Amino acid sequence: MSDKGMTIHLKIWRQARGAKTGKFVDYTVQNIQPAMSFLEMLDILNEDLVKKGEEAVEFDSDCREGICGTCGLVIKGTAHGPHAATTTCEVRMRGFKDGETITVEPFRAGPFPVIKDLVVDRTAFDRIQQQGGYVSANVGSAPDGNAVPVSKYYADKAMDVASCIGCGACVAACPNASASLFVSAKISQLSRLPQGGLERGRRALAMVAQMDQEGFGDCSNHGECEAVCPKEISIENIALMRREYMRGALKGD
Numbered sequence: 001m002s003d004k005g006m007t008i009h010l011k012i013w014r015q016a017r018g019a020k021t022g023k024f025v026d027y028t029v030q031n032i033q034p035a036m037s038f039l040e041m042l043d044i045l046n047e048d049l050v051k052k053g054e055e056a057v058e059f060d061s062d063c064r065e066g067i068c069g070t071c072g073l074v075i076k077g078t079a080h081g082p083h084a085a086t087t088t089c090e091v092r093m094r095g096f097k098d099g100e101t102i103t104v105e106p107f108r109a110g111p112f113p114v115i116k117d118l119v120v121d122r123t124a125f126d127r128i129q130q131q132g133g134y135v136s137a138n139v140g141s142a143p144d145g146n147a148v149p150v151s152k153y154y155a156d157k158a159m160d161v162a163s164c165i166g167c168g169a170c171v172a173a174c175p176n177a178s179a180s181l182f183v184s185a186k187i188s189q190l191s192r193l194p195q196g197g198l199e200r201g202r203r204a205l206a207m208v209a210q211m212d213q214e215g216f217g218d219c220s221n222h223g224e225c226e227a228v229c230p231k232e233i234s235i236e237n238i239a240l241m242r243r244e245y246m247r248g249a250l251k252g253d
């Protein structure tokens with residue numbers, strides 16, 4: 001590495017808005033510092049492209065600190081890159097070698113159509129959430145915080161899955177493009193809390209039906225979703241989702 005930083009070669013998927021397909025285009029960026037984030041490296045690439053009068057590479061990001069789930073790239077063939085429990089925006093360039101060639105692609109799945117370059121449409125997740133990812137609450141003043149007791153065991157379990165940021169890496173990594181990990185996290189979070197009891201009978205039925213309607217595949221236990229999940233959501237939640245589905249289908253409440 002020179003005093004000025006690393007040189008990185010990139011193969012980036014470029015796809016025009018409205019186009020059915022695209023292609024990899026080669027770029028080289030220089031003076032990349034190891035402490036930079038992957039997205040900052042792409043920012044530098046885009047500054048270079050704009051200076052040259054070329055079109056910048058489009059990619060999604062918002063918080064850039066692993067909270068919002070907006071970012072999501074397939075880096076070197078892995079959703080969110082080669083580092084475990086890390087979102088794309090948290091990937092640091094120190095994890096790559098000077099002179100390395102890195103492929104960068106969008107999350108690929110039928111229900112996540114490419115909008116442009118590395119940006120995909122993930123509104124399918126919103127439509128699934130609208131089918132049951134909520135709880136009913138009486139209007140009026142806010143209830144006391146301790147009005148509904150929740151045991152520590154279930155509070156911890158619910159918090160574990162509440163960390164799902166809906167990034168879609170689970171779908172991108174799954175050979176079936178299944179959204180089961182995402183959907184199960186949302187069902188698991190609400191079914192474990194008394195506040196989620198009112199919709200329990202219909203929640204799993206409605207969310208799974210919407211998942212099917214959006215074109216996501218079913219789970220066949222590959223486990224790739226769990227491996228790439230930046231929040232380390234366990235696939236044991238998919239078993240719980242199936243139990244909730246059967247409970248809803250048999251009991252109806």
Ligand code: FES
Binds near residue numbers: 071
């Ligand atoms: S930009 Fe928010 S999680 Fe990456």
